[in-house]
Amino acid sequence: MDLGNVGILGNPVPKRSHGAVSHLALDIGGSLIKLVYFSRNSEYSMKDKEEKSSNESLLVSSGEKNYPLIEGSLHFAKFETSKINDCLEFIQRNQLHLSGCERLGDTASDKCIIKATGGGAYKFADLFKEKLGICLDKEDEMDCLVAGANFLLKAVHQEAFTYMDGQKEFVQIDHHDLYPYLLVNIGSGVSMIKVDGDGKFERVSGTNVGGGTFWGLGRLLTKCKNFDELLELSHQGNNRVIDMLVGDIYGGMDYTKIGLTSTTIASSFGKAISDNKELEDYKPEDISRSLLRMISNNIGQISYLNALRFGLKRIFFGGFFIRGHAYTMDTISVAVNFWSKGDAKALFLRHEGFLGALGAFVSYEKHGFNDSMVHQLVHQSPISSSHGGYKIHGSQNGELKDNESIECSVYAS
Amino acid sequence: MDLGNVGILGNPVPKRSHGAVSHLALDIGGSLIKLVYFSRNSEYSMKDKEEKSSNESLLVSSGEKNYPLIEGSLHFAKFETSKINDCLEFIQRNQLHLSGCERLGDTASDKCIIKATGGGAYKFADLFKEKLGICLDKEDEMDCLVAGANFLLKAVHQEAFTYMDGQKEFVQIDHHDLYPYLLVNIGSGVSMIKVDGDGKFERVSGTNVGGGTFWGLGRLLTKCKNFDELLELSHQGNNRVIDMLVGDIYGGMDYTKIGLTSTTIASSFGKAISDNKELEDYKPEDISRSLLRMISNNIGQISYLNALRFGLKRIFFGGFFIRGHAYTMDTISVAVNFWSKGDAKALFLRHEGFLGALGAFVSYEKHGFNDSMVHQLVHQSPISSSHGGYKIHGSQNGELKDNESIECSVYAS
Numbered sequence: 001m002d003l004g005n006v007g008i009l010g011n012p013v014p015k016r017s018h019g020a021v022s023h024l025a026l027d028i029g030g031s032l033i034k035l036v037y038f039s040r041n042s043e044y045s046m047k048d049k050e051e052k053s054s055n056e057s058l059l060v061s062s063g064e065k066n067y068p069l070i071e072g073s074l075h076f077a078k079f080e081t082s083k084i085n086d087c088l089e090f091i092q093r094n095q096l097h098l099s100g101c102e103r104l105g106d107t108a109s110d111k112c113i114i115k116a117t118g119g120g121a122y123k124f125a126d127l128f129k130e131k132l133g134i135c136l137d138k139e140d141e142m143d144c145l146v147a148g149a150n151f152l153l154k155a156v157h158q159e160a161f162t163y164m165d166g167q168k169e170f171v172q173i174d175h176h177d178l179y180p181y182l183l184v185n186i187g188s189g190v191s192m193i194k195v196d197g198d199g200k201f202e203r204v205s206g207t208n209v210g211g212g213t214f215w216g217l218g219r220l221l222t223k224c225k226n227f228d229e230l231l232e233l234s235h236q237g238n239n240r241v242i243d244m245l246v247g248d249i250y251g252g253m254d255y256t257k258i259g260l261t262s263t264t265i266a267s268s269f270g271k272a273i274s275d276n277k278e279l280e281d282y283k284p285e286d287i288s289r290s291l292l293r294m295i296s297n298n299i300g301q302i303s304y305l306n307a308l309r310f311g312l313k314r315i316f317f318g319g320f321f322i323r324g325h326a327y328t329m330d331t332i333s334v335a336v337n338f339w340s341k342g343d344a345k346a347l348f349l350r351h352e353g354f355l356g357a358l359g360a361f362v363s364y365e366k367h368g369f370n371d372s373m374v375h376q377l378v379h380q381s382p383i384s385s386s387h388g389g390y391k392i393h394g395s396q397n398g399e400l401k402d403n404e405s406i407e408c409s410v411y412a413s
Numbered sequence: 414m415d416l417g418n419v420g421i422l423g424n425p426v427p428k429r430s431h432g433a434v435s436h437l438a439l440d441i442g443g444s445l446i447k448l449v450y451f452s453r454n455s456e457y458s459m460k461d462k463e464e465k466s467s468n469e470s471l472l473v474s475s476g477e478k479n480y481p482l483i484e485g486s487l488h489f490a491k492f493e494t495s496k497i498n499d500c501l502e503f504i505q506r507n508q509l510h511l512s513g514c515e516r517l518g519d520t521a522s523d524k525c526i527i528k529a530t531g532g533g534a535y536k537f538a539d540l541f542k543e544k545l546g547i548c549l550d551k552e553d554e555m556d557c558l559v560a561g562a563n564f565l566l567k568a569v570h571q572e573a574f575t576y577m578d579g580q581k582e583f584v585q586i587d588h589h590d591l592y593p594y595l596l597v598n599i600g601s602g603v604s605m606i607k608v609d610g611d612g613k614f615e616r617v618s619g620t621n622v623g624g625g626t627f628w629g630l631g632r633l634l635t636k637c638k639n640f641d642e643l644l645e646l647s648h649q650g651n652n653r654v655i656d657m658l659v660g661d662i663y664g665g666m667d668y669t670k671i672g673l674t675s676t677t678i679a680s681s682f683g684k685a686i687s688d689n690k691e692l693e694d695y696k697p698e699d700i701s702r703s704l705l706r707m708i709s710n711n712i713g714q715i716s717y718l719n720a721l722r723f724g725l726k727r728i729f730f731g732g733f734f735i736r737g738h739a740y741t742m743d744t745i746s747v748a749v750n751f752w753s754k755g756d757a758k759a760l761f762l763r764h765e766g767f768l769g770a771l772g773a774f775v776s777y778e779k780h781g782f783n784d785s786m787v788h789q790l791v792h793q794s795p796i797s798s799s800h801g802g803y804k805i806h807g808s809q810n811g812e813l814k815d816n817e818s819i820e821c822s823v824y825a826s
Contacts, residue, residue, distance in 0.1 A: 123664030212683030251536030270625030274495035
C-alpha cells in the first residue's frame with residue numbers, strides 16, 4: 001500500500017452540493033500532511049432519520065445558543081509531505097478549500113482562508129496561495145495538538161484505550177478527572193506536553209528519535225519505500241537476531257541483582273558489532289523489528305520520566321508513528337510499565353494521527369473570523385448505540401479503518 | 414587503527430621478573446574486554462628515588478597499617494570481546510595471570526584466581542579455566558563500576574573534567590562533597606547509577622541505546638569495520654544532511670514559541686524519508702555524525718531526567734563509548750545543559766573506559782581471599798608535581814594516550 005497514492009483515511013469525498021463540505025483543516029508536518037474536513041449529510045438513511053431527534057435533544061441539553069444543527073461527518077485524509085502536490089490536487093479536485101472562500105462570497109480574494117498547523121503551514125504558505133489561491137491561517141502546533149486531544153477525549157466515546165499483551169481495553173475517561181495528563185505526540189519528532197486544561201499546557205520535553213527516525217533509518221537499512229511497508233515487515237521480524245541481550249553478555253544468564261532477565265535488550269543493534277555479517281545478510285524484517293522496538297521503548301522511557309517529574313499517572317500517546325500497530329503499542333506499554341513499576345499507564349488514541357488537524361479544525365469555532373462563517377461545536381452523535389455514543393462508518397471492534405469517519409453535528413450560526 | 418590488534422592503552426608490559434606484574438583484573442563486557450594490572454617498579458629513575466620519601470610520608474599520614482609500600486604503575490589494555498583469543502594470548506604471553514597463582518604457590522591448582530567483572534566473567538569462565546587454568550572470581554558489575562569511579566574521583570587528581578564548546582576544564586572534586594552523584598556508564602548498553610557513598614548505590618535507570626547501538630548500526634550503515642574508524646569518520650561529517658531540522662519543517666524559521674531554533678534536530682535521520690536517495694548516496698561521514706549525535710543526545714537527556722528525579726547536580730559519564738571524543742562529549746554536555754536549563758553539569762572521566770576493571774582491581778583489597786596475598790590500597794603517588802598528584806607516562810595536557818599508565822603504590826602485607 002503506497003501511502004502517497006492512497007492517501008485517504010476518511011470516506012470517499014461525498015458528491016458535493018453547495019455547502020456539503022466545509023471546514024477543511026490541515027496539519028502539515030515534516031513527514032505527513034493530515035486533513036480533517038466536515039461533510040454535511042445530504043441524505044439521511046432511515047436509521048439516521050429515526051434517531052435524529054436524540055441529536056437535537058443533545059443540542060438543547062448542551063446549553064449552547066440555539067444554532068441550527070447540521071448533521072454530517074468528519075473525514076480524515078493523509079498524504080506524504082514530500083508529495084504535497086497530490087494533496088493540493090486532492091483538495092482542488094474535491095473543492096475542499098472552497099468552504100473557506102464561499103463564506104466570504106469571494107473565491108478569488110485574499111480572504112479565502114483555511115486553518116492550518118504544523119511547520120508546513122509556514123513552509124508551504126506560498127504554495128497554497130499560488131496553486132489554490134488560499135491563505136493558510138496558521139494555528140500553533142502545540143495549541144492544536146492539545147485542542148485535538150482534548151476534543152477526542154471529551155467528545156468521542158471509546159477513544160482512549162490501553163494495549164498490553166495483545167489486549168486492547170477501552171478506558172472510559174471521566175471528563176471531570178481528565179487533567180492533568182501527559183500528551184506524547186509521536187510524529188517525525190516527538191513532543192511531550194503536560195496538559196492541565198483547555199488551552200492550559202506546557203511542552204515539557206520531547207525527543208528527536210521519533211517516527212522520522214524509524215522511517216528514515218528503516219528506509220536506509222531495508223530499502224523499504226514507505227512507512228507502512230516497513231511497519232508491516234516488523235510483524236515477521238525477530239529483534240533478537242540483531243539486538244544484544246543481557247543473556248548474550250552473561251552467557252545465557254539473567255542479571256538478577258539489578259532485575260534484568262537474560263532476554264532484556266542490553267544494546268539495540270549490538271549484535272551487529274561482532275557478527276561477521278554485512279547489512280545484506282540480515283533480514284529486513286529483523287532490522288525493522290529491532291528499530292521499532294528501540295524507538296518505541298526509548299519514547300516510552302522518556303515519556304515516563306517526564307510523567308514522573310510532574311506526578312502524571314496517565315500518558316496519552318498520539319501521532320502517526322503508532323498507527324494502531326500492536327507491537328509498537330505493546331513496546332511503549334511495556335516500557336512505561338517497566339520503568340514506572342506499574343505505577344503509570346500508557347493510553348492510546350484511536351484518532352492518534354489527527355490531533356493537530358482536529359485542533360486546527362476546532363479552532364474555527366474559537367476564532368470566528370467572520371460573522372457569516374459557520375460557528376461550530378462538534379459533538380459526539382449518539383446515533384449508533386453499538387459504539388456507545390458516536391457512529392463510526394466501516395468500523396469493526398474499535399479499530400480505525402481506512403474508510404472511516406466520525407459522524408457528528410455542528411452548530412451553524 | 415584496528416582495535417583488536419593494538420589493544421593496549423597501557424605501557425608495553427614491563428620485562429617480567431618474579432612478582433613484577435600483579436593484580437590483573439578484567440572487565441568483560443558485551444563489546445570490549447578491559448584489563449587493568451599493576452607492575453612493580455624494578456628500577457627507579459633518579460627523580461623517582463628523590464621523591465620516594467614523599468610517598469612514604471603519605472603512607473604514614475594515611476593512618477593505614479604499616480605494610481611495605483610497593484611502587485609501580487597501573488596499566489590498561491583493551492580487546493574486542495569477539496576477539497577474546499587475542500586477549501587470552503596477551504595474558505598468557507605476558508604471564509599476567511600468574512600473579513593470582515603464585516601467591517598460592519600452585520600455578521596448576523583450582524585456586525589460581527583472577528578478579529573479573531562484566532557479563533563475560535560468567536560467559537567466558539570456562540574458557541579462561543580451560544585455556545589459562547584460572548578461575549575468574551566474579552565481582553558484580555555495578556559494584557565495580559561504582560568502586561572504579563569512586564577510586565578515580567578520590568585518588569586521581571585531574572580525573573574529572575567538563576567539556577563544552579571545545580573547552581576542556583578540569584574540575585577539582587572535594588572528597589567530602591563527592592556524593593551523591595549520578596554515574597552514567599556508556600558501554601554497549603548504558604547503566605545509570607545513583608551513587609551515595611562507598612559501596613552505597615542504586616542502579617536507577619539505563620538505556621539500550623548505547624555504544625553497541627552506535628557501533629552496530631554504524632557498521633551496518635557505513636561498512637566501517639571498527640568503532641574508532643567510525644568515530645573518526647564523524648569528525649568530517651555533517652548531520653544536517655540527514656537529520657530533519659526544525660527549519661526543514663518550518664521553512665527555515667525557528668519555532669520560537671517553544672524555544673526551538675531552526676537548527677534544532679526535529680527528527681534524527683528524518684531527511685532520509687523524503688530524499689530520493691539510497692544508502693549509498695549518503696556519505697558515511699554524515700551518517701556517522703548523525704548517529705553519534707542521536708545517541709549522545711539521547712543518553713544526555715535520559716541521564717538528566719534521572720539526575721533530576723533524585724536532585725543530583727553532577728553527572729559523571731564513563732564507559733568506552735566516549736573515548737575522549739570531542740563531539741560526543743560536546744553533544745552530551747549540550748544535552749544536559751539544554752534540558753536542565755544550565756542547572757546540571759556533565760562531567761567526564763579521563764579513565765572513562767576502565768571503571769569496571771578498576772573496580773575489580775581494587776576489590777582484591779576488599780575481599781582478601783588468602784592471608785598470603787598482597788593486600789593493597791592504591792594511592793595517588795604525588796610524584797610529578799606538574800600533574801599535581803600523580804604521574805602519567807606519556808601524557809600531554811591531560812589527554813589519555815595509548816601508552817599511558819597511572820603511577821601508584823600498593824601496600825603489601
